[in-house]
Amino acid sequence: MNPRVAVVGGGIAGLATAYRLQRAGVEPVVLERASTCGGVIAPPVPVADLALEPGPDSLAARKPWGSALSRDLGLTLIPPGATGAFLWTESGLVPYLRGAPFGIPGDVGDVLRWPGVSSRGRVRALADLVKRARRHGAEETLGELLRRRLGDEVTERAIAPLLAGLHAGDVDRLSAPATFPELVAWEASQGSLIRGAQAAQRAATRADPGPVFLRPRSGMRELVDALAASVGERLRTGVEVTGVTDRTVDLAGGSSEDVDAVVLACGAPASASLLGPGAPAGLSTIGSVSTGVVFLMYQPGTAGALPDGTGFVVPRGAAPMTAATFVSRKWPDPRFGDRAVVRCYVGGAGDEDVLDAPDDDIVEACARHLSAALDLPPPAASHVHRWWASMPQYERGHRALVEEIREGLPPGIFVVGSAFDGVGVSDLARAAEETADQVLAHSGASRPGRRKEPA
Ligand SMILES: Cc1cc2nc3c(=O)[nH]c(=O)nc-3n(C[C@H](O)[C@H](O)[C@H](O)COP(=O)(O)OP(=O)(O)OC[C@H]3O[C@@H](n4cnc5c(N)ncnc54)[C@H](O)[C@@H]3O)c2cc1C
Structure with a gap:
């Protein structure tokens, strides 16, 4: 018998999980509080005669899962009309280093010409090439890692604006392994962030990196619309879930539904409040x-x-x-x-x-x-x-916290979304596949990707 699965929250995490479950032959219901689905991938807003999307504007192409999901849904992806970006400085906009992975140059010449950084700051950054690598020790913040390797000036003026900016976070509070694990790996494998960037650049050149960003032709809402169309009438908008107890889902208005599994894709605080006393302690601590x-x-x-x-x-x-x-x-x-x-x-x-x-x-x-x-x-x-x-802010200890939360969930209850799995749409497309897999394993159904053939 098909397991009955309820997905709470019709943002990208919930919709993509439902889509993957459906591909495996399970027919989940998606319960979304708002009158329209998509969550942060919201419908366009009016700006004079234009309609512009206020949420995400693109997929990060280096993470393939968002593009793969889009193509699976039959969407055409387009690259941006421009490449390269700028850095705001006191004397105007200066070009951001091109081709520098995570904003870090892999070339000594580029370090010595680093736009927006003083010559003192550039020389300090070069110390990264000779400083001994830290191979053990407590988890660092992104700021601790960058400041230790490249110095304060480069960290504050050049790299934090990009990397902390992607998380709308504070470079000195964000966890390095939870936000940019690649940088931690570079130090471990290359002994230096500059050498790590160099190796990444070389690998990218060999593999033809392609565009940095992609998006569906008419915007990110196309992705939500395609997922919603595929879930069909099992997507129920304007339905608020008020509690989840022993796999009974309570709805505003007093009705309830019994299911075999519940996927909470409604954010950490909402998930904590729906589970009430049954919630793992850490769930309400992700700010x-x-x-x-x-x-x-x-x-x-x-x-x-x-x-x-x-x-x-x-x-x-x-x-x-x-x-x-x-x-x-x-x-x-x-x-x-x-x-x-x-x-x-x-x-x-x-x-x-x-x-x-x-x-x-x-x-x-x-x-x-x-x-x-x-x-x-x-x-x-x-x-x-x-x-x-x-x-959501991934502070020091975030990965361990998420693991602990997942281990503490009652059987048959799953969490997915930007509080846990990465803030990018592509990260969430990957997490949706993994979550669907776990739901199927719990329910004893087949794995996603292998569509159930009619008998
Ligand atoms: C301004 C901005 C720009 C961004 N730009 C990019 C970008 O360019 N590229 C990129 O990859 N990422 C970007 N991101 C990040 C990305 O858009 C989000 O991390 C992602 O969309 C979050 O998806 P989600 O499904 O986890 O959560 P949400 O989109 O928040 O969805 C959660 C859903 O749960 C519903 N819900 C909550 N409680 C209940 C309840 N009790 N009952 C029923 N439903 C409930 C909510 O109504 C909501 O629809 C951006 C984020 C922001 C804010």
């Missing part, structure tokens, strides 16, 4: 920070004011935004005409109070700083979208 997306659309004739690149990242505290995407360069669209369209990111660890300001103040601050760096007039239209508690 998250709030961020905001500020769309700025400029008048016709401004498109050329944006430099040829995907956007820029900002060292902490140097500007009101933490990063910006040149939307009209990165994802060109005939609807933009010759208007510049920019998306700024605000908030994140240590800067969440920015989000309490009125929209007009946030827009004015971002626009003024953009005009100082680029030849842009005040924007013709704008939109501010706040993402409350949207970015």
Whole structure:
């Protein structure tokens, strides 16, 4: 008999898990509180005559699972219209090092020319080549690892804006192995981050790295729409789950459903509250920070004011935004005409109070700083979208904590999502496969990928 499985939460983690279960012949029901599914991959918001997605804008191509899921669903993926990015400095935007994995140059010449870093900072970074590798010891934060190997200046001015920025986190609180395990592995295998970057660059050249980002042709919502279409009427939106006890799922309104397995894909705090006293202790301790997306659309004739690149990242505290995407360069669209369209990111660890300001103040601050760096007039239209508690923070001990949480879950209850498995859509596509596998193993059904053939 087919196991009855309920997936709580119709974000990418829940939908992709349901899709993988379905591919194995199980027909899960997906219960989503909101009126539309997708979670952070939200429907477009209006910015004058445009409709722009306020959530993720791309898949990281170096992690193949998001692309594989998209292709499996029959979607066509496109590369960005621009490559390369910039770094915000006191004297304007400077090109971010091209081809440097995780922003770290694998070439001594590039270290000596490192844009946005003083000559003293560059020389300090070179010490990475001779400093003895740390092979044992307590788990480090990303900041501890980068500062120890490359120095404070390079860490703060050049690398943290990119790496901590991807997590909207504080470089000195994020766990190195939980966020960028590759860097820990580089030190272990090469004795140096610069040599590690060099080896990664060599491997990438051999394998033809292709674009850094990809996205479905018309945007990330295409992925959600395709998953929702495949789950069909078993996706039930506007249905809030209020409790999960002994594999009975309670719904708002008083009804309940008995199932064989429950996949909680609704975030850590919601999962803890649904499980109540049965929740593993660590579940409520995974914190998250709030961020905001500020769309700025400029008048016709401004498109050329944006430099040829995907956007820029900002060292902490140097500007009101933490990063910006040149939307009209990165994802060109005939609807933009010759208007510049920019998306700024605000908030994140240590800067969440920015989000309490009125929209007009946030827009004015971002626009003024953009005009100082680029030849842009005040924007013709704008939109501010706040993402409350949207970015889980992987602090020191995160991986052990997640393991402990999973071990402490009652039998037949599973968790998946950005609080546990990586914050990128691709990470979640991989985690969805693994979670589906575990549900099937628990239920004694066949494994995903092997579609159940009719008898
Ligand atoms: C601004 C921003 C930009 C980003 N950009 C990128 C990017 O470019 N590339 C990338 O790879 N990643 C990006 N990310 C990260 C990525 O989008 C998220 O990590 C991912 O979408 C989270 O998916 P999820 O399914 O884990 O959680 P969510 O999307 O939060 O889904 C959880 C769902 O559970 C539902 N739910 C909660 N409680 C209940 C309940 N009691 N009953 C029923 N349903 C419930 C919620 O309504 C929600 O729909 C970005 C994130 C943000 C905030």
